[in-house]
Amino acid sequence: MFVINPPKSMKQLVTADIGGTYARFAIAAVENRQVVSIGNEAVFKTADFVSFERAWNTFEDRVGNKLPSDLAVAVAAPVTDGDFSLTNSHWHFRRDQIASQLNLTSLLLINDFAAIAHAMSAIDEGQLLHVAGPNKPLPPRGVITIAGPGTGLGAAMLARDASGAHRVIETEGGHIDFAPLDNLEDGIVAELRKKFGRVSAERVVSGPGLLNIYEVLAKLEGRPIITLDEPALWTLALERSDQLAAVALDRLCMCFGAVAGDLALAHGASAVVIAGGIGRRLADRLGNSGFAKRFVAKGRFERRLAALPVKLLMLPQPGLLGAAAAFAAQFH
Numbered sequence: 054m055f056v057i058n059p060p061k062s063m064k065q066l067v068t069a070d071i072g073g074t075y076a077r078f079a080i081a082a083v084e085n086r087q088v089v090s091i092g093n094e095a096v097f098k099t100a101d102f103v104s105f106e107r108a109w110n111t112f113e114d115r116v117g118n119k120l121p122s123d124l125a126v127a128v129a130a131p132v133t134d135g136d137f138s139l140t141n142s143h144w145h146f147r148r149d150q151i152a153s154q155l156n157l158t159s160l161l162l163i164n165d166f167a168a169i170a171h172a173m174s175a176i177d178e179g180q181l182l183h184v185a186g187p188n189k190p191l192p193p194r195g196v197i198t199i200a201g202p203g204t205g206l207g208a209a210m211l212a213r214d215a216s217g218a219h220r221v222i223e224t225e226g227g228h229i230d231f232a233p234l235d236n237l238e239d240g241i242v243a244e245l246r247k248k249f250g251r252v253s254a255e256r257v258v259s260g261p262g263l264l265n266i267y268e269v270l271a272k273l274e275g276r277p278i279i280t281l282d283e284p285a286l287w288t289l290a291l292e293r294s295d296q297l298a299a300v301a302l303d304r305l306c307m308c309f310g311a312v313a314g315d316l317a318l319a320h321g322a323s324a325v326v327i328a329g330g331i332g333r334r335l336a337d338r339l340g341n342s343g344f345a346k347r348f349v350a351k352g353r354f355e356r357r358l359a360a361l362p363v364k365l366l367m368l369p370q371p372g373l374l375g376a377a378a379a380f381a382a383q384f385h
Contacts, residue, residue, distance in 0.1 A: 064121060064122075064123050064158075065080055065081065065082050065121040065123070066080070066081055066082075066083065066121050066123035066124060066125055066159075066377065066380060067079075067080060067081075067109075067112075067120050067121055067123070067124045067125070068080070068081045068091065068124075068125050068126075068127075068373045068374075068376045068377040068380070069105075069124070069125070069126045069127065069373070069376065070126075070127045070165060070168070070370060070372030070373050070375075070376060071099065071105065071126060071127065071128045071129065071139065071144070071165075072099065072129040072139075072142075072165065072203060072204055072372075073099060073129055073139055073142045073203075073204035073205065074098065074099060074100075074203070074204045074260075075096055075097065075098060075099060076096070076097045076098075076099050076102070076105075076108045077094050077095070077096050077097075077370060077372065077373055078094065078095045078097075078108070078109070078112040079091050079092050079093065079094040079095070079370075079373050080092040080116070080120070080121065081125075081373070081377035081380075083377060083380060083381035084381075086381050086382055087175070087378075087381055088175055088374060088377045088378050088381055091373055091374060091377060094370055094373060095112050095115050095116075097111060097112075099139070099142050099144060100142070102144075103143075104144060104145070105126075105144055105146060105151060106150075106151060106154050106155065109155055120155075122155075122156060122157050122158040122159075123157070123158055123159045123160075123380070124151075124155070124157050124159070124160050124161070125160075125161040125163070125376040125377055125379060125380035126160075126161070126162050126163070126376060127163050127164070127165040127167075127168035127169075127372040127373075127375060127376040128146065128162060128163070128164065128165055129142075129164075129165045129203070129204065129205060129207070130146075130164070130165075131164065131223070131225055132162050132163060132164050132167075132223065136148070146162065148160065148162065161376070161379060161380050161383060163223075163375075163376060163379050164207075164209065164223040165207055165372050166199055166200070166201070166207035166208055166209035166223070166224075166328070167209045167221050167222075167223040167375075167379070168371070168372050168375030168376045168378075168379060169199055169201075169207070169209065169328045169329075169366070169371045169372060169375050170197075170199050170209045170210070170211040170221040170222075170375065171221055171375040171376075171378040171379040171382065172368065172371040172372075172374040172375035172378055173197065173199070173211055173219075173326065173366075174219060174378060174382075175374055175378050176366070176368055176371075176374075178190050178191070180366065180367050180368050181326070181364040181365065181366060181367065182336060182364060182365040182367050183340075183362070183363075183364060183365075184327065184339050184340055184344070184345070184363045184364060184365050185310075185339075185340070185344065185345035185348055185349075185362075185363040186325075186345075186348075186358075186359065186360065186361045186362045186363045187360065187361075187362050188362070189362055190362075191324045191326070191362060191364065192213075192323045192324055192362075193213065193215070193217075194213045194214050194215050194323075195212075195213065195322070195323030195324070196210055196211070196212050196213075196320050196321055196322045196323055197210070197211040197212075197213070197322060197323065197324045197325070197326055198210060198313070198316050198317045198320045198322040198324070198325045198326070199211060199325075199326045199327075199328055200226065200227070200312070200313055200316055200325070200326075200327060200328070201327050201328040201329025201331065201332040201366075202255070202258050202259045202260065202262065202305075202309065202329055202331045202332065203259065203260060203329040203330055203331055204259065204260055204261070205227055205255045205259050206226075206227030206228075206253075206254055206255035206258050206259050206262075206312070207226075207227055207328070207329060208224045208225070208226030208227050208316055209221060209222065209223055209224055209226075210222040210224060210320050210322075221379075226254075226316050226319070227253070227254055227255040227258075227259075228253045228254070228255060229253065229254050229312075229315070229316075230251070230252070230253060230254070231252050231253060231254045231256060231257050231258075231308070231312070232311070232315070234311055234347070234350070237273075237304070238304075238308070240269070240273055241257070241265075241266060241269045241270075241304075244269040244272060244273075245257075245265055245269065254308075254312045257305065257308050258305060258308050258309045258312050259331075260283055260287070260331055261283060262305060262308075263283070263286055263287060263290060263298075263301055263302060263305050264281070264283050264286055266301040266304055266305055267281075267286060267290075267297060267298055267301040270297055270300060270301055270304075271297060274297075276297070286298055286301075287334070290302035291334065291338070302338070303342055303343065306335065306338060306339055306342035306343060306344045307342065307343035307344065307346075307347045308347070309339075309344055309347075310342075310343060310344035310345060310346065310347030310348040311347040311348070311350070313325055313327070313344075313348055313363070314347065314348040314349065314350070314351055314358050315351075317348075317358060317361060318351060318354060318357075318358070322361060323361065324361055324362045324363070324364070325348075325361060325362075325363045325364070326363075326364050326365075326366055327339070327363065327364065327365045327366065328365075328366045328371060332365055332366070333365070333366075333367060333369075335365075336365055336367070339365065345363070348363065
């Protein structure tokens with residue numbers, strides 16, 4: 054998290070959620086350390102703009118009025134003290150330049166999954182769908198692992214204590230090495246290694262990961278590789294109108310279960326929450342896939358993993374809420 058010039062009183066702010074594929078903007082209001090409201094979101098394709106500032110200008114044109122001078126941004130990248138770029142996009146963030154060009158009074162930058170962790174303080178159990186493990190509410194204290202596939206694979210930690218206080222810890226868990234667990238995954242990794250060198254978890258468990266798996270499966274079966282764009286392939290897989298695409302999606306769910314279990318172990322988690330747009334698209338699939346079996350398949354720690362509730366966050370745009378909630382918690 055990075056902050057410039059925190060405001061001294063409650064104000065409206067612009068909240069933004071910037072990913073490798075989409076840039077989302079809305080106007081929020083915060084008061085007494087809580088998000089009071091979030092207006093209608095505007096969604097743009099990141100690739101349609103050369104910079105964050107250009108997307109801001111388009112949002113301002115759409116609103117039709119000068120935007121608030123306070124800004125909270127969730128970004129799909131590790132937020133460091135220096136300038137940084139999105140992990141899966143050409144956008145580059147220069148804090149001083151953004152603050153100056155947009156005439157900002159205050160600016161907060163936060164990792165996108167850290168923002169989702171902040172959003173967890175503003176939602177209730179009704180916005181969580183049970184996926185695996187015991188069907189019980191999230192524990193009031195302990196660590197919650199938050200992970201989910203999108204353009205990449207995001208991950209964060211939410212630590213809560215008995216008093217209700219919480220701490221968000223940003224991570225880059227999606228970039229851990231992918232660990233194959235059977236002969237087929239050995240073959241998938243071997244093929245992806247030719248293309249990428251190192252094969253991280255998000256090369257398999259992500260939106261583009263489905264295409265990677267699909268193309269490798271076609272090659273392993275000796276089938277001609279049909280050129281498909283990522284959205285078309287996801288539609289075929291979810292509808293099960295293409296058998297190989299459906300098999301690829303089943304494998305992605307299995308791999309996601311394994312990775313989520315690894316993250317839960319690494320974090321010492323008491324529960325897991327799945328987030329992200331692709332996570333919600335899998336709402337009808339995860340519970341009937343190999344996700345749960347792979348999640349608990351951790352040898353001597355199988356009983357520990359089996360005791361963790363796994364939930365799916367159904368809130369449509371938690372990044373916008375989370376960025377605003379982080380702003381409210383920091384300043385009010």
